[in-house]
Amino acid sequence: MDKCLSVPQGQFQLQRLPFLRNDTLQAWDAADEYLLNHLAEQAILKPDSRLLIVNDSFGALACGLSAYQPTVLSDSWLSHQATRINFQVNQLDLNELNLLDSLTLPATQFDCLLIKVPKTLALLEYQLHQLKPFLHADTQIIAAGMVKNLSANVWKLLEKIWGPTRSSLAVKKARLIFVRPDFSQVLPKNPYPSYFDYPEMGWRIANHANVFSRESLDIGTRFLLQHLPEQAGADIIDLGCGNGIVGMALAKRFPAAKISFVDESYMALASARLNVAQLSPEGVAADFIAANGLSDFAKQSSDCIVCNPPFHQQHSVGDHIAWQMFKQSFQVLRSGGELRVIGNRHLNYHLSLKKIFGNCHQLASNAKFVIFSCRKP
Template sequence: MSTTETTLEVAQGRFTLQRRPRRRKELLRAWDAADEYLLREVAKQRPARADRRILVVNDSFGALTVALAPWASQAWSDSFLSQLATRDNLLANGIDPGTVTLLHSMQQPTGPLDLILIKVPKTLALLEDQLIKLRPLLTADTKVLVAGMVKALPRSVWTLLEKLLGPTDTDLAWKKAKLIRVTPDPGLTVPDNPYPVQYRLEGTDWFISNHANVFSRDSLDIGTRFFLQHLPVLPQAQDIIDLGCGNGVLGLQAAARHPTAMVHFVDESFMAVASARENFNRAFGAAREAAFCVGDGLEDFSAASADLVLCNPPFHQQQTVGDQIAQRMFKQAQEVLRPGGELWVIGNRHLGYHSALKRLFGKAELIASNAKFVILRVQRGPR
């Protein structure tokens, strides 16, 4: 990627920014026009007080936090990769990461706040959860600025903002981004937070909890249902990884079928891992141990440390659709599997995972397929 594509120039300064996970030939920038729109609007409000209390919400890769580091004391996100990129980018620009408190989604920001900058997340339930939690931190003078790319801003965004915070005013689109100003209304009655939600997992007595940013919160999604119908049993398995675990349903069923194995639940979403932990503890209680990891895929796992990896990989990162995350998961699994260990993957038929897995493992076996999904199995050869 050229210097132009890694250098953000805004009123606050000139900053070098990169995405996470890192790719050798990165084609995407670490910011978008919505970030620029927010920073342009903040610059209009100068002079900024040194003690101004600013919260950044859903910063994609740290562009907002880095540019506003002298004032943005808190950054709040559900994404581990976002936080990792933010730390990297602060350091790359000579800023001490310790000057900013990076909060994950299961933590609560502190208030009161003078200015809140919100990037609209892909999951509107996450936005709803965040707005409800932010409400007690607002004062009559708090300014709330919300932005996103036009193509990712349904009308329901305005509905949520007006229902939970107050009246909105929208600027004209700029570089295909929209900026929304919200005026807090102290008289609004804020409903109770509906998250996490629960449903009974079909065919079991388990109740599955789902925090706001978990995929398919209200019922079992059709891909996972299909995967569960073909889930493997490896009697010799000692360590099983539910990679990209979401609410942990695959790992729960794997634990039930492998009563002596240690199951590791891994996701980059803090809410996903919190959901998986709650669901495992509810299903098995103190009688069974498991491991829970919020991280960059299998980056923290040792080589040859797992016998079975189950993976329903995401095909998007935030608002960007692509297979780079899945490809990275497959490469990490190849390293982490013991000789003879197996990786089982489910994906939409059109994603072409078969070819990618065959390149890495030599061959890929089709276990099952239907009109929408394929389930593939590969095995780690000798080292």
Template sequence: MKPALTLHDRTLQLARFPLRKNETLQAWDAADEYLINHTHEMALDPQRPILIFNDSFGALSCWFADKAPVTNVSDSFVAQQGCLQNLADNQLPSIDMRSALDDLPANPQLVLLKIPKNYRLLSWQLQQLCHLVPEDCIIIGAAKVKEIHTSTLKLCEKYLGETKTSLAVKKARLVFIKPNKALAQPMPQPVQWDVPEHGFTITNHANVFSGESLDIGGRFLLDHIPQDPSLKHIIDLGCGNGVISLKAAQLNPQAKVTSVDESHMAAASCRANAELNLDTPEQIHAIVNNCLDNMEADSADLVLCNPPFHQQNTITDHIAWQMFCDAKHVLRPNGQLIVIGNRQLGYDDKMKRLFGNVTKIAQNNKFIIYRSSK
């Protein structure tokens, strides 16, 4: 793993977040380097904001932090924690951190957009920018060549303005967008759909997993959530839009439910769905966090978990392992962890190593649900 980014006689020490022993992945990519190289000789106004969207672990935010007021705009709590840590490690000025749902500072001079794979999020951010940026604002997107498609460029043209691309360098490409205020339109509302078999109406912000229907794994898990009057505190870890939290709350009205996700849009969707579907929405408390960091030990009776198997664009199993370790920490003695995963992911091995026991609750042709007790 290469910990130092060195360009133009300047070196930044950068790490991914959370820190792991024997890390094999670096905290920036070729698209970050391309953006830095392209803007290196650009004359910047030290008073006007620079907006940086979807900065994976803060490489871009760190590079520009001492050049002008920087606003880091991200839906990822984990990415922003990584950015804050890297700013501190390099003794750089503080910057403005905002979620993907927050209002943005006016009159930016430069927008750097790491293009997300999720087109719903990209469309949202392009429309947000179309309302905000002045005509003299320079807007540059960037991604790996394989992630910039004709459909990507068409979205940029549709929602923000005339779009051109650069040549590829180190398998990365830049996208140059000239803002056109005439394209501005009302911001899209969250998508809604019904889950009639459970009596729910679900609303989803742009960057929430399975944005237009209930995902098949979540649908399977809904039928296997315990109903037990002894449960006082339930955690939905990786809650997404909160549908699992809703069912847990519905089945266990005596319990408080803490819904945790690293996505600001997921937590906001979960809160909206509690208001929409529960007579007592305050039963659900939705928060953003890196798994269960800083949560009280021995404080929960049940953790429900549908782990992701990627971080940013990287496939990995370390998040699932962290989720299981954190669950063991917060569970009371005899508390239970219930996990759903694709059959090939082998979560039962991890759970047995950690808890000493694992039981298969249910399975179908794609998913298995496991339970371990502390």
């Protein structure tokens, strides 16, 4: 698999995160190449252009355009970290890079804004609202994506919130959408964060735009909530916490424990923070960690880990992140500690769990999901 992106801006060695030996996927797509080629052919950027890049997957755009000292905005800790690593690998100056998480507002307006269309339309909608004040009448805006990911709703949102669009021809199944900012429209209200009720506990759950199962409680999560551990020890982790509802239920059940909420999405962590605040006016012992799973945890530092693993990363599907989370959990659990996992039946998580832990018990199942418990020997 080719790891070297060749574009008019140069040649760049690029890797994805999480790092996988024998990874068959590239760290960029044809839309990145199309965009970089187009920017060079049309000489769109000037040396003093203020450049914003949104939703760059693993830093291909930021590396290609490092000369313009880009601001790079993303909801993904993994994307930010991959961008830092790819800057270093290509001997680019990290001081030229300004990384912003998806809930932080930029400090300036931009002359050029490049946006990769994200998988979640709600995230796109949020970003169009969030960034409109940072456009001016002459801002050059280019949205890019693979044709299969560009539904009619992408155009509708761009036109409703930013302004009229014009499309390029498709090249290698990728397309560019050019947007002219229009400030005469009355902007609809930014609908995020949105909320749903969880009446069983009397909670109102806040969800920022990019959060898993943002509109209602996921049926798998509901099943997991019915089968949480009865005993857990002092240090508990909600791994891949999303809006934090699983960790909140654990905090309620084990008030003396400390709960660590871990996710790679900044919006997930911000939602979990908002939600945990409603548990008790005095606050609960909790921390909120943006990371690649448990990579920042010390070995043997936790008594119980509960996880509803992700089954896709951006536009690609796979169980590699789940597998990584299981291996990390084995390292981070103390002897006797428990990993509790929910998965779709067809994913066969018990095979990998048994391989890693040497044991794996099925605690519950229904037509769609299975819940497993593994103990660190």
